[in-house]
Amino acid sequence: MNVTKSTESTSEQPKMLTVARQRINTLDQQIVGLLAQRFDAVTMVNEAKRTANLPVMDHGREDQVLDRVAQLDPNPATRKYMRDIYQHIMRNSREYQDDLTAARDTTH
């Protein structure tokens, strides 16, 4: 059985793969930290929308976010992937906001 961790170098696993995976682990840690902050901001947005009686879904805003993140990507070849990632992020943001609403409805 192979019990070597995926980030450990072995004679079969080139050093470059190990180094690249360690870099991905570090970046993932930063991305998760940033996404947690984004969810915090979404909580605030949701509170503001609830007060103003606005729906969770805002197509115009989502289009703006998608265009903006695509423009921010310095690599034109990955822009379409960046848009796709953000479509998922915003879908999860809406589901999280639905959870917040459901939690409010059961406690009030």
Ligand SMILES: O=C(O)C(=O)C[C@]1(C(=O)O)C=C[C@@H](O)C=C1
């Ligand atoms: O900006 C908003 O109105 C949000 O609810 C946040 C957000 C997002 O995650 O960026 C999520 C849902 C909306 O459809 C648009 C954007």
